[in-house]
Amino acid sequence: MLEMTLDKSKVQEFLRLLGQNRRLFAPVKDRMGTKFSEVADPSLVCLDGLNTNLSLKEVVFPQWETLYTFEEDQANEVKLAAQETLLFGARPCDARALELLDRVFTWEGIDDPYYLRRREKTCVVALACNTPGEACFCSSVGGSPVGEVGADALAFDLGKQLYLRALTERGEALLKEASTLTEKATEEDKQAVQQAAAEAEKQLQPVPIPEDLAALKESFDAEIWEDLGQKCLGCGTCAYVCPTCHCFDITDETKKGVGRRVRSWDSCAFSLFTLHGSGHNPRTTQAARYRQRVLHKFLYCPENFGEAFCVGCGRCITNCPAGLDLRAVLERLGSLAKVT
Amino acid sequence: MTKETNEKMSGDGWEPRIIAFLCNWCSYAGADLAGVSRIQYPPNVRVIRVPCSGRINPLFIVKALQTGADGVLVSGCHPGDCHYISGNLYARRKFALLKSLLEYVGIEPQRVHFSWVSAAEGARFAEILGKVIDSVRSVGPANKMIKKFEEVA
Amino acid sequence: MNQVEETLRQEVAKLLEDGTIDVFVGHEAASLPLKTSPCFVRSPKEVDRLVWNRICTSNLATYLPQLFKRPVGLKGEWTPPKVGVVAKGCDSRSIVGLIKEKQIPRDRLFIIGVGCEGMIDRHSVGRALGVVGLADAKVDGNSVQVIGTDGREKRIDIADVLAASCRECQHREAVLSNLTVGEAPSSAPEVSHYANVAEFESKSPQERWEHWVGELSRCIRCYACRQACPNCYCEECFAEETAPKWLGVTTDLSDVFVFHLGRAFHQAGRCVDCGACVAACPQGIDLRLLNQKINKDVEELFEAQVSLSLEEAEALSSFRMEDDQSFMTEP
Numbered sequence: 142m143l144e145m146t147l148d149k150s151k152v153q154e155f156l157r158l159l160g161q162n163r164r165l166f167a168p169v170k171d172r173m174g175t176k177f178s179e180v181a182d183p184s185l186v187c188l189d190g191l192n193t194n195l196s197l198k199e200v201v202f203p204q205w206e207t208l209y210t211f212e213e214d215q216a217n218e219v220k221l222a223a224q225e226t227l228l229f230g231a232r233p234c235d236a237r238a239l240e241l242l243d244r245v246f247t248w249e250g251i252d253d254p255y256y257l258r259r260r261e262k263t264c265v266v267a268l269a270c271n272t273p274g275e276a277c278f279c280s281s282v283g284g285s286p287v288g289e290v291g292a293d294a295l296a297f298d299l300g301k302q303l304y305l306r307a308l309t310e311r312g313e314a315l316l317k318e319a320s321t322l323t324e325k326a327t328e329e330d331k332q333a334v335q336q337a338a339a340e341a342e343k344q345l346q347p348v349p350i351p352e353d354l355a356a357l358k359e360s361f362d363a364e365i366w367e368d369l370g371q372k373c374l375g376c377g378t379c380a381y382v383c384p385t386c387h388c389f390d391i392t393d394e395t396k397k398g399v400g401r402r403v404r405s406w407d408s409c410a411f412s413l414f415t416l417h418g419s420g421h422n423p424r425t426t427q428a429a430r431y432r433q434r435v436l437h438k439f440l441y442c443p444e445n446f447g448e449a450f451c452v453g454c455g456r457c458i459t460n461c462p463a464g465l466d467l468r469a470v471l472e473r474l475g476s477l478a479k480v481t
Numbered sequence: 482m483t484k485e486t487n488e489k490m491s492g493d494g495w496e497p498r499i500i501a502f503l504c505n506w507c508s509y510a511g512a513d514l515a516g517v518s519r520i521q522y523p524p525n526v527r528v529i530r531v532p533c534s535g536r537i538n539p540l541f542i543v544k545a546l547q548t549g550a551d552g553v554l555v556s557g558c559h560p561g562d563c564h565y566i567s568g569n570l571y572a573r574r575k576f577a578l579l580k581s582l583l584e585y586v587g588i589e590p591q592r593v594h595f596s597w598v599s600a601a602e603g604a605r606f607a608e609i610l611g612k613v614i615d616s617v618r619s620v621g622p623a624n625k626m627i628k629k630f631e632e633v634a
Numbered sequence: 635m636n637q638v639e640e641t642l643r644q645e646v647a648k649l650l651e652d653g654t655i656d657v658f659v660g661h662e663a664a665s666l667p668l669k670t671s672p673c674f675v676r677s678p679k680e681v682d683r684l685v686w687n688r689i690c691t692s693n694l695a696t697y698l699p700q701l702f703k704r705p706v707g708l709k710g711e712w713t714p715p716k717v718g719v720v721a722k723g724c725d726s727r728s729i730v731g732l733i734k735e736k737q738i739p740r741d742r743l744f745i746i747g748v749g750c751e752g753m754i755d756r757h758s759v760g761r762a763l764g765v766v767g768l769a770d771a772k773v774d775g776n777s778v779q780v781i782g783t784d785g786r787e788k789r790i791d792i793a794d795v796l797a798a799s800c801r802e803c804q805h806r807e808a809v810l811s812n813l814t815v816g817e818a819p820s821s822a823p824e825v826s827h828y829a830n831v832a833e834f835e836s837k838s839p840q841e842r843w844e845h846w847v848g849e850l851s852r853c854i855r856c857y858a859c860r861q862a863c864p865n866c867y868c869e870e871c872f873a874e875e876t877a878p879k880w881l882g883v884t885t886d887l888s889d890v891f892v893f894h895l896g897r898a899f900h901q902a903g904r905c906v907d908c909g910a911c912v913a914a915c916p917q918g919i920d921l922r923l924l925n926q927k928i929n930k931d932v933e934e935l936f937e938a939q940v941s942l943s944l945e946e947a948e949a950l951s952s953f954r955m956e957d958d959q960s961f962m963t964e965p
C-alpha cells in the first residue's frame with residue numbers, strides 16, 4: 142500500500158487541494174477542546190487536540206433529518222443525494238465506530254438509505270494518537286490508538302511531518318490526488334511510525350472488559366445497577382457524545398397542510414424512551430435505564446453484531462455530569478461475573 | 482411547502498399577522514362589543530378565546546412566534562375585575578418577565594403586547610388593536626423564531 | 635483529609651447508626667481529576683466514601699425527590715425513607731424550593747449545612763488547558779496544580795477557575811439545616827450581583843440575538859442542563875410533550891430557542907443560580923445568562939428573592955395589586 146510523508150508546513154495546502162471537490166470535515170478548536178466540523182478554511186484545522194469532544198457520527202448520522210415530507214394526502218420523497226466528504230484527522234476510535242455503525246444500518250441485509258447515502262461518499266483519513274486522552278481505553282475494547290479499522294488512510298504525526306498510509310483503494314486514490322505535495326516514506330519514517338505506535342499503546346491503562354456474556358446476562362438483577370442508576374441523571378449526554386450510539390426516534394411535524402417525518406437521536410437514559418402509547422413504561426427506574434445502556438453495548442450488541450459497541454473513546458466519561466465512569470463500571474461488572 | 486411562507490415573505494403587500502389571546506369575560510366580550518357596535522378594526526388579528534389571562538401559558542406566546550405570528554396580543558380584565566378574582570394579577574407577573582426575556586434575547590419588543598380591556602370597552606379594544614398593528618408593522622415580518630420547514634439534504 | 639470532611643463523616647455515621655436517617659446523600663471522589671460524583675451512603679461503614687472539597691459542584695437537591703417517590707409497582711405499605719443530605723448555600727435553597735413545591739417532605743429530611751468558599755468549574759480548567767485533556771490535578775490551598783495530557787504542568791489560582799455562580803454567590807451558608815459543619819465562609823462575593831446580565835443588557839438587540847443564535851446552535855438537546863437542575867423534576871417535560879406538541883425534536887434553532895426560553899421561564903422565581911445546568915452542559919453553554927436575567931427582573935420588579943425561607947411565597951405564585959405595569963401597551 143501507498144506510504145508517504147507530508148511536510149507539516151504543507152498540510153493546509155494539502156487539505157485545500159483535497160477539499161476542492163468534496164466537503165471537508167476536520168477538528169477545529171472549540172471552547173470544549175476541539176470539535177469535528179466542516180471547514181472551509183484549512184488554516185483553522187487543529188490536529189494537536191485529543192479526540193473531539195463530540196464524536197463525528199453527526200456527519201453520517203445527523204442528529205435529525207427529514208425522512209419524507211407530506212402535503213395534504215401526498216407524500217414526497219426527499220432527495221437522497223450526498224456530496225463526497227472527507228473526514229480528516231478522525232481519531233482511530235471514531236473511524237472504528239463508523240465500521241460498527243455500518244453494521245447497524247445494514248443489519249440483516251436491510252440497508253438504511255439515509256445513512257448509506259452519506260456513508261458511501263465518506264472517505265476517512267484517521268490520525269493515530271500519540272497521546273491518549275484522560276479517559277481513553279480503546280485498546281481494551283479491541284481498538285488501538287493506531288488502529289486502522291474504518292479508515293481509508295491512517296496518518297501519524299511525526300513532529301515535522303505527517304506520515305500517511307493508504308488502507309483502501311479509496312484512500313489510495315485520495316492520497317494520489319495530492320501526490321505533488323507528498324514524498325515517498327523512507328525506511329526511517331516507517332521506523333519512527335512503529336516507535337510512535339508502541340509509545341502510544343504503552344500509555345493506555347488496560348480496563349478489564351467482561352466478555353463472559355452468560356455472566357453478564359446473570360447480572361441483570363444485580364445490585365450494581367441500583368447503585369449506579371441512583372447517580373445517573375437520565376440525560377442524553379453519554380448517548381449523544383458516543384460515536385457508536387445509534388438509537389433514534391421518529392416524529393411527525395405538521396403545519397397547516399404540510400408536514401414532514403423526522404428522525405432524531407434518542408437516548409435509552411431518557412425515561413420516556415420506553416414509554417408505550419398505552420402509558421405503560423417497562424423501564425420504571427433509572428437503574429433499569431442505565432443497565433440498558435451498559436448491557437446494550439456489552440451484551441446485546443455482541444449478540445447481534447458480534448462485537449461490543451464501545452470503541453473506548455472515553456467521551457461518556459469526560460462528559461457525564463454525574464461523574465459516572467464506564468471503565469469503573471466494567472471493572473465492577475467483571476468482578477461480579479467472576480464471583481457468580 | 483413554501484406556499485404559505487411565500488405569501489407573507491413577499492415584501493410589498495405584507496400585512497402583519499397577529500394572534501390575540503383574549504379572556505372570555507372581559508377582553509373577548511370587549512372585542513365582541515366592538516364587532517356588534519360596528520366599530521371597524523383591521524382584519525390582521527386572529528382571536529383565541531381563553532377563560533382567563535391567567536390561563537395563558539407563556540409558551541402560547543412563544544409558540545405563536547415560532548409558528549409564524551408577527552405579533553401577539555394578550556388581553557384580560559382590568560386588575561380587580563378578574564372573573565376568577567386574581568388570575569390576571571398572577572398573569573401580570575408572568576407577562577412582565579416574559580416580555581423582558583424575549584427582548585433580552587433580541588426579539589423585538591414591538592411584537593409582544595399586553596392590555597386590559599373590559600367588556601364595555603369595545604371602542605378601546607379597536608383602538609388598542611390599531612396601536613398593536615402599527616407597532617408590529619414598524620418591525621416588519623417576523624423572522625427570528627420562526628420554524629422553517631425546508632427539508633435537509 | 636480536611637476538618638469538614640472528617641466531621642461530616644463522623645456526623646453521618648452517627649445519624650445512620652442511631653436511625654435518624656436511612657440514607658445520606660453526599661459527594662464522593664470520581665475517577666477523573668477535579669470531578670466528584672453523588673454518593674448514597676446507607677451504612678455507617680461506608681461513610682469514608684464521603685468527601686468535602688472544592689469540587690463538590692453538583693447540586694444534590696436534584697437527587698432528593700426521587701428518593702421520596704413510591705417505587706412503581708410496589709404492593710402494600712411503603713414508608714418514605716429518612717434522608718440526610720449535605721448542603722451548600724445553593725443546595726439548601728433548592729431544598730427550600732422543593733419543600734415548598736411539595737416534592738420533598740421537610741420532616742423526613744436531615745440537612746447538614748456546610749459553608750462554601752465557592753466551587754471549581756471544571757470547564758474553566760479545561761479552557762485553561764486548551765486542546766489537551768486534564769491528566770491529573772491537585773487542589774492545594776487557593777490554587778490547583780494541574781497536569782495536562784501533554785505532560786505539561788500548570789498552577790492555576792482557584793479564583794480564576796471558580797464557577798461563575800460562586801463568584802456572585804450571596805448565600806454561602808445553608809439557609810435551612812438541622813446541623814452545620816465547619817466554619818462560616820470568609821470570602822465575600824467578588825463580582826457584583828448580575829454583572830453579567832447588566833453587561834449583556836447593554837448590547838444592541840442585534841448583538842443579543844446573535845449571541846443566542848451562536849450559543850444555542852451549539853446545543854445538542856441532551857437535556858443534561860434540565861436533568862441536573864433541581865427544579866426540573868417534571869415527569870414529562872414540556873419539551874417532550876406530544877399533546878400539545880410545543881416544539882419539534884430537532885436542533886433547528888427555532889426548536890432550541892423554544893426549549894431554552896421555555897425552560898428558563900419555568901425557572902422564573904425558582905432558580906437559585908447553583909450553576910448545575912452550566913456545569914452539566916457538554917457544550918459549555920452559559921445558560922446562567924438566561925436564568926439570571928429572570929432572577930434580576932424578579933428581584934427588581936417584585937422585590938423577591940428565590941427560596942431563602944420556607945415562609946415566603948415564591949414570586950410567581952404571588953402578586954401585589956400595585957405590581958409594575960409599565961411593560962403593558964395599554965394597562
Ligand code: SF4
Pocket residue numbers: 191192232233234235269270272273274277278279280285286287452453454455
Ligand atoms: S480512544 Fe484510542 S484511538 Fe480514541 S482518541 Fe483515545 S487513544 Fe486515540
Ligand code: SF4
Pocket residue numbers: 372373374375376377378379380410457460461462463464465
Ligand atoms: S451522561 Fe451520565 S448522568 Fe447522563 S445519562 Fe449518561 S450516565 Fe446518566
Ligand code: SF4
Pocket residue numbers: 379382383384385386438450451452453454455456457458467
Ligand atoms: S460507550 Fe463511552 S467510551 Fe464507549 S464508545 Fe461510547 S462514548 Fe466512547
Ligand code: SF4
Pocket residue numbers: 860865866867868870871872873896897900901
Ligand atoms: S423545563 Fe419546565 S417542564 Fe421541563 S422539566 Fe423543567 S420545569 Fe419541567
Ligand code: SF4
Pocket residue numbers: 852853854855856857858859860914915916917918919921
Ligand atoms: S446541556 Fe447544553 S447541550 Fe445539553 S440540552 Fe442543555 S444546553 Fe443543550
